[in-house]
Amino acid sequence: MRLDISGLSVRYGAVEALNDVSIAAREGCITAIIGANGAGKSTLLKAIAGLVDVSDGQISANGVALVDKPPEARHALGIALSPEGRRLFPELTVVENLMTGAIRRTDRDRVAADITAVYDLFPRLKERRASLGRNLSGGEQQMCAIGRALLSRPSLLLLDEPSLGLAPKVVGEMAHAIERVARSGVTIVLVEQNSRLALSISSDAFLLEAGRMIMSGPAKDMLADKRLQDVYLGT
Amino acid sequence: MLVQTLVIAATSSAYMMLLALGFTLIFGLMRIVNFAHGEFVMLGAYAVYVLTVPCGLNYFVAIPLAGLFAGLCGVVAERLIFRPFLGDELGAMITSLALAIILQGAVMIVFTVDQLSVPRPISGVLHFGSIYLPNDQIFVAGSSFLVVIAFHFLVHHTRLGLALRAVAQDTEIARAYGMAPSVILPLAFGIGCVLAGLAGALTVPLYAVNPFMGEAALLKAFIVVVLGGLGSLPGAMIAAVILGTTDAVISVWFSATMATLVSFVLVVIILIVKPSGLWGRA
Numbered sequence: 001m002r003l004d005i006s007g008l009s010v011r012y013g014a015v016e017a018l019n020d021v022s023i024a025a026r027e028g029c030i031t032a033i034i035g036a037n038g039a040g041k042s043t044l045l046k047a048i049a050g051l052v053d054v055s056d057g058q059i060s061a062n063g064v065a066l067v068d069k070p071p072e073a074r075h076a077l078g079i080a081l082s083p084e085g086r087r088l089f090p091e092l093t094v095v096e097n098l099m100t101g102a103i104r105r106t107d108r109d110r111v112a113a114d115i116t117a118v119y120d121l122f123p124r125l126k127e128r129r130a131s132l133g134r135n136l137s138g139g140e141q142q143m144c145a146i147g148r149a150l151l152s153r154p155s156l157l158l159l160d161e162p163s164l165g166l167a168p169k170v171v172g173e174m175a176h177a178i179e180r181v182a183r184s185g186v187t188i189v190l191v192e193q194n195s196r197l198a199l200s201i202s203s204d205a206f207l208l209e210a211g212r213m214i215m216s217g218p219a220k221d222m223l224a225d226k227r228l229q230d231v232y233l234g235t
Numbered sequence: 236m237l238v239q240t241l242v243i244a245a246t247s248s249a250y251m252m253l254l255a256l257g258f259t260l261i262f263g264l265m266r267i268v269n270f271a272h273g274e275f276v277m278l279g280a281y282a283v284y285v286l287t288v289p290c291g292l293n294y295f296v297a298i299p300l301a302g303l304f305a306g307l308c309g310v311v312a313e314r315l316i317f318r319p320f321l322g323d324e325l326g327a328m329i330t331s332l333a334l335a336i337i338l339q340g341a342v343m344i345v346f347t348v349d350q351l352s353v354p355r356p357i358s359g360v361l362h363f364g365s366i367y368l369p370n371d372q373i374f375v376a377g378s379s380f381l382v383v384i385a386f387h388f389l390v391h392h393t394r395l396g397l398a399l400r401a402v403a404q405d406t407e408i409a410r411a412y413g414m415a416p417s418v419i420l421p422l423a424f425g426i427g428c429v430l431a432g433l434a435g436a437l438t439v440p441l442y443a444v445n446p447f448m449g450e451a452a453l454l455k456a457f458i459v460v461v462l463g464g465l466g467s468l469p470g471a472m473i474a475a476v477i478l479g480t481t482d483a484v485i486s487v488w489f490s491a492t493m494a495t496l497v498s499f500v501l502v503v504i505i506l507i508v509k510p511s512g513l514w515g516r517a
Contacts (some may be wrong), residue, residue: 049411071410081411089404091398100401103394104413152412 001063001078001155001187002027003048008057010043017043019211020057025156025204030178030188032198032219034232035208041191042084044208045158048189049081050074061156076104078155082162086145088133095129097144101151105139111151118147121177139166146177163194175201195232199223207232238366240487246372248479249379253434254452255459255471256386257427262402263466264423266324267317270331272431272456273449274338279305279432280448281342283439284351298378298436301375305432306425313424321416334451342446350443357440375437383435383472389426390468399423403466431456462502464515474513477501 003025010018018040025031033041046052046207048059050071066074080101088097100120102111119126122143128136136144142165155161162173162178171194179201182188192198199205199219207215207228217223222228258272282301286292292300316334319325357371390396401409402419412415434452442448459478463470478498485494505513 051407051411068414071407072413072415075411075413083408083411087408089401089408091404092400096397096400099397100409100412103398103401127321148412219259 003156003187003189004058004060005033005044005048006058008044008059009046009055010040010047010052011050011055016211017052018047021208021211021213023206023213023216025187025189027187028182028185029188029203030182030201032195032202032205033135033189033191033208034193034195034198034205036232037193038210039208040211042160044081045081045160045189045191048074048156048158049079049083051081051083075152078153079158080149080152080154080156081146081158082142082149082160084160086138086141088136088141088144088148090132090134092133093130094125094133094136094140094144097117097133098125098147098151101148102153102205105151105153114151114153118150119152122147122179139167139170142166142174148179154186156189158179158189158191160191161193162190163192163197171197195228236487239368242368242372242376243325243487244480246272246379246479248476249376249383249476250434250438251438251455251459252472253379253430254456255432255463255475256383256458256468256475257461259463259466259468259471260399260430261424262460263468264399265317265321265327265420267320267327267331267463268324269427270328270453271312271335271338271449272331273451273453274335275305275309275428275431275449276435276452277342277446277449278308278338279435280439280444281346281351281435282432283346283436284353284444287353287463288351294353294440298433301436302429302433305435306429306488307327309428309431310425312428313421317424318420321475331449335453339449341448346446348446350445352443353421353439357438365390371440375441378437379434382430386426386430395422441486460500460512462505462512464512467512467514470512470514496505 005021005023007015008021021044033044035041036195041155043052047054050069054067061077061079064077089100098115105111124140125143125147128140133141133144142162146159146162159178160172166174175197178188178190190198190202199222202219205217205219205222255278258269261267261269279301282304283297286297286300287294312334316330317327353490355371357374359370361368381485390399398414398419402414402416406416459469459474462478463474481501482494482498485497
């Protein structure tokens with residue numbers, strides 16, 4: 001799914017969280033959104049999923065305008081969000097949380113196979129499948145939230161800080177998992193504080209600062225950019 | 236005497252579960268303290284009266300129809316009356332009070348305030364040695380438990396049930412996964428009212444029907460749900476057993492007045508110790 005955002009602004013009361021942001025994500029590619037805390041990265045994903053009101057600008061998926069559609073209609077078009085703070089259903093088990101991702105699917109006989117595929121991706125989830133969402137560790141919640149999103153068989157997957165809370169060893173596995181999902185044809189928009197990780201697996205990247213998009217380009221060019229290295233890549 | 240007390244306790248617990256599960260389901264999903272819940276019990280009871288007495292339908296056929304009728308009324312009420320108050324707890328609560336008064340008034344206009352009764356469909360007693368169990372009570376207890384089991388199955392083993400729980404826990408994320416409130420909320424409200432209507436329909440032969448019968452039912456639902464924790468389904472079931480048993484035991488061994496008194500004292504004590512209720516999260 002191709003995603004086009006132009007002139008997007010989002011306000012929380014008097015605070016301008018996003019200001020005139022334009023971004024495009026190519027079909028089947030990983031697009032990284034990087035930037036400091038509070039730059040508006042999570043707000044951008046919420047705006048795409050329909051969880052915040054847009055004050056100005058356009059969002060379209062494969063040419064279909066999204067701004068006036070409620071979240072459930074955007075989900076029906078194939079958009080799935082693994083949100084900031086994971087937001088698992090706290091009183092549902094891991095399996096039930098995964099199943100909520102597939103709740104609107106009509107090919108019900110294939111859901112079980114997809115749950116197995118998520119367990120292959122994150123074996124830890126299989127061990128924890130009967131535990132309640134609220135009893136999972138941060139990393140387990142992260143895996144479950146991504147699994148839930150995958151179970152809706154999205155065309156556009158929005159990932160908010162997938163490396164957050166993961167042990168360093170697991171971060172690499174998560175990156176591989178994300179690359180594998182993208183190779184299967186899913187468009188991914190990846191928001192990350194860990195800019196180096198995000199840029200190393202992405203095709204394109206956009207840098208947000210205080211709600212504005214201040215830099216964009218191929219991820220490998222940004223990874224090599226001197227100014228970016230000083231401020232965001234910490235080398 | 237012990238077995239008889241147990242049967243009364245089971246009847247009372249099952250009836251309270253029916254009342255409280257619907258009430259707490261509606262609160263859990265919509266944050267509506269539905270003061271008209273008792274009126275849906277009354278609608279179920281009047282539906283049974285109309286279907287069996289003037290229309291001459293069999294009582295056992297009338298029970299599910301009465302539940303369905305109350306449920307449909309619930310769906311209509313949610314769409315027409317409660318929808319604008321989504322997210323406004325106080326507004327919804329006042330609206331539910333108004334709905335209760337309107338429904339009572341409407342029923343008074345149509346049926347007057349006279350007590351109506353439905354002929355007892357079940358009579359006789361079972362007796363084993365010195366133990367006598369009235370058949371109609373066994374029927375109420377048994378069918379109520381069956382309804383509770385069916386409801387439990389719906390909530391825990393169907394897609395709709397999964398959606399109900401997901402919406403109750405995080406409406407926003409549930410929407411992002413395709414669970415539309417405009418579908419789920421009226422269904423939830425309707426299901427809650429089906430349970431209330433069935434409670435009314437099942438107990439019609441035991442109690443008389445009048446426009447004010449909903450008040451006692453609401454009070455029962457209310458203390459069970461407050462004790463169990465507002466919005467909690469397991470809490471409502473456990474609290475119904477505690478209060479149903481307390482009520483039955485004290486009614487049998489002392490008096491019904493004493494039973495009501497002790498029930499409320501028990502609730503007050505538990506709430507002092509645990510203000511969010513037995514199963515509630517603060």
